[in-house]
Amino acid sequence: MASPKKERYSNEDILIARFAKALSHPARVSILKHLASLDTCCFNEISKVIPLADSTVSQHLTELQKAGLIQGSIEAPRIKYCINWKNWQLLRKVLSDFADMKISKYEKEFSEL
Amino acid sequence: MASPKKERYSNEDILIARFAKALSHPARVSILKHLASLDTCCFNEISKVIPLADSTVSQHLTELQKAGLIQGSIEAPRIKYCINWKNWQLLRKVLSDFADMKISKYEKEFSEL
DNA sequence: TTTGTATTTCGTAAAAATACGAAAATGAAA
């Protein structure tokens, strides 16, 4: 073919974008922080802290679940949410490797001097 | 007031979300990686690597500029782009602190044992 | 000055994200 243009995005780039998208709304960041600080908590406590209608909070929780960052389980009349710790570690690794990319490049250059 | 609901998002949460949003599309992740690997390069080289129309690539570059992550400068008939290294460090700090939030909580718990 | 190359801007279309309130669903408790 004439141009190398039509390469697909790499799986890694897609994964980074997917995690980043989950964090791309302040309500979702706030929800994650709240969950992390309490280890676990139920919907109404989360909703109390987020300045949005319950139904919208529910939507954001669904987004976070789809991204694999939280999980919910039924607890009496409530639904208990917590961070999906395993996937959170993946997010951590993927995002920090990405954020460090430039630095590691510098390290490489230094080591070649 | 009756409910503590209507608190605004914290500035930190807004900043995290803003950076995350800049990374929330694989084309933008790919552009940033490309720029980091070359230190600097001009539009046509970036566009060659991204499977989108030039005008769309330009739009994504504008997004990255608005987020403060890259800067462009005129270079003859070309426009030379590079990562805004200062802001990238802020992104790194902000995102890694956020991603570590749970871990530091565990560390605190461990140290209290 | 005309031409050519590189990039952006414009106009626009289609899809996705965000938000809300009303209604439905779930399951505990009366």
Add this chain to the structure above:
DNA sequence: TTTCATTTTCGTATTTTTACGAAATACAAA
């Protein structure tokens, strides 16, 4: 079973994002 509290789903409106091609811009070189 009826009722109550909690949460989700539905319907829908608005805004934002993403994408493209055509046209405009900028400026170097002929």
